[in-house]
Amino acid sequence: MTAPSLEVSGLAYRYPDGTQALYGVDLRIERGERVALLGPNGAGKTTLVLHLNGILSGGLGSVTVGGLPVAQENLLEIRRRVGIVFQDPDDQLFLPTVRQDVAFGPANLGLRGAALEARVAAALEAVGMSEVADRPPHHLSFGQRRRVAVATVLAMEPEILVLDEPSSNLDPAGRRELAEVLRSLDVTLLMVTHDLPYAMELCDRSVVLSDGVVAADGPTRELLADTELLARHRLELPYGFHPSADPAP
Amino acid sequence: MGAAHTRGLYRPGSGPVYALPAHVKIVAVVAFVFAVVATPATAFPAFALHAGLILIAVRAARLPAGFVLRRLTVELPFVAFALALPFFAAGERIVVYGLTLSEPGLVAAWNILAKGTLGVAAAVVLAATTRPYALLEGLQRLRVPSIMVQIATFMLRYADLLTDDLRRMRIARESRAFTARHLGHARIVAAGAGSLFIRGYERGERVHLAMLSRGYTGTLPDTGTVPATRRDWLFAAALPLLGALIAAGALLGAA
Structure with a gap:
């Protein structure tokens, strides 16, 4: 039996200013699962994400990725295994051309030459962005930039892809295109969002994080049908959206 | 563009x-x-x-x-x-x-x-x-300190974003019927510049975070120079x- 892609147990964290953000989070994600992490603003979603690759640490509990504990001595390998796509692609794409940016991660891992080029080509191919490789990121549309941002972490061949609000600021077509890309990837996926229909479209399983603890964990369709649960955690379905009316995947 | x-x-x-x-x-x-x-x-x-x-x-x-x-x-x-x-x-x-x-x-x-x-x-x-x-x-090839080359690289990359921010803030001001007419208005324009600085600073932190997440250790890998x-x-x-x-x-x- 292979180790789960992600195992978080008893994770608690208090920021240096005294704000307690996580109060003991337990979460296990098997290889190949697609999971939505739902929760209102301030629930601790971002804090949890930043623990997954060791940017934040020092609280209680543990995180392991593909069996490897997140610890100082494993940091480079952990950051290869956990690919975080941040909310604003302009934060992620900081180099002059798309190609250089996609190469940045694997180059930090020591890849050079033909092996590096192959990685970059494969990652851009996976998100359908091969033809923009030599363009500067600021010449791309927002949706294209987000897909390139996904490619920048795919190029590191991660064990788990973590997306922070992947659908934010996308137009409907960009949203659908990104969904198609994400569905086509053969990788474990954790999607942080409060876009509930998007969670339903892409993830069979959802986890509700609220006030620093996992408040619910189950099939997305069931969670979204539980209006009382949603209301307790400041989650709301968009007007006119009924989870039962949605076509089964 | x-x-x-x-x-x-x-x-x-x-x-x-x-x-x-x-x-x-x-x-x-x-x-x-x-x-x-x-x-x-x-x-x-x-x-x-x-x-x-x-x-x-x-x-x-x-x-x-x-x-x-x-x-x-x-x-x-x-x-x-x-x-x-x-x-x-x-x-x-x-x-x-x-x-x-x-x-x-x-x-x-x-x-x-x-x-x-x-x-x-x-x-x-x-x-x-x-x-x-x-x-x-x-410059990087000529062994100019990497940190200075990186600062200049980021400046080039983000200058456009900052000018866009500045333009949006000006449009938002003018949409609320503001035009700088006399010296007293300098305070308002200066406040805009201040908030632009804060935004730039915060973006810097987010970029750094995103770089760390992809294994950045302090130097940009040289992958492209001829x-x-x-x-x-x-x-x-x-x-x-x-x-x-x-x-x-x-x-x-x-x-």
Whole structure:
């Protein structure tokens, strides 16, 4: 039996200013699962994400990725295994051309030459962005930039892809295109969002994080049908959206 | 947005000078400037020869003369300073066309003008034929401290975003019927600048976080720069070597 892609147990964290953000989070994600992490603003979603690759640490509990504990001595390998796509692609794409940016991660891992080029080509191919490789990121549309941002972490061949609000600021077509890309990837996926229909479209399983603890964990369709649960955690379905009316995947 | 292709001093084109690796060109231009500066101010024929070298470089780079002349206007403030020198400098005075001028002042003015113009012209050729990012990669190859190259890289990348932010903030102000009419409004504009600074700072933190997440350890991996061949070095060395010969000739002639 292979180790789960992600195992978080008893994770608690208090920021240096005294704000307690996580109060003991337990979460296990098997290889190949697609999971939505739902929760209102301030629930601790971002804090949890930043623990997954060791940017934040020092609280209680543990995180392991593909069996490897997140610890100082494993940091480079952990950051290869956990690919975080941040909310604003302009934060992620900081180099002059798309190609250089996609190469940045694997180059930090020591890849050079033909092996590096192959990685970059494969990652851009996976998100359908091969033809923009030599363009500067600021010449791309927002949706294209987000897909390139996904490619920048795919190029590191991660064990788990973590997306922070992947659908934010996308137009409907960009949203659908990104969904198609994400569905086509053969990788474990954790999607942080409060876009509930998007969670339903892409993830069979959802986890509700609220006030620093996992408040619910189950099939997305069931969670979204539980209006009382949603209301307790400041989650709301968009007007006119009924989870039962949605076509089964 | 299309303007970003030609933003800055770069002029899209092709040819042997464009094809040279950036670090080779940087070394050639800096060495040439040293040769020019080493030439004694009164060795007038030497400056004509230096100017000839620059003309050849402009031709080799296939830059139009008008373009180079327009770019040279950047040195105008120094020209104004140089022109004032003959009037105000001390020393022996001579009469030129009815004006009483200081002779050392005249030589100093010529010195600034000639050396300044040659240096700026060489820099114009460099900047016009080398993309801004290639210049930075060249500096990195030349072992300029990595942190400085990275700062300049980020500045280039994020300058557009910051100007966009600034433009949106101005539109938002004006949409609420604000126009800066008198000095009292400076406070409002300054507050905008302050919030732009905070936004820039916060973006810097987010970019850093995203970089750490992809295994950044403090240096940008060099993946794209073109190594220079011996031919590149020889071709580029022609400018500073000939410049050095001219300077040496002038120095020996003066001795």
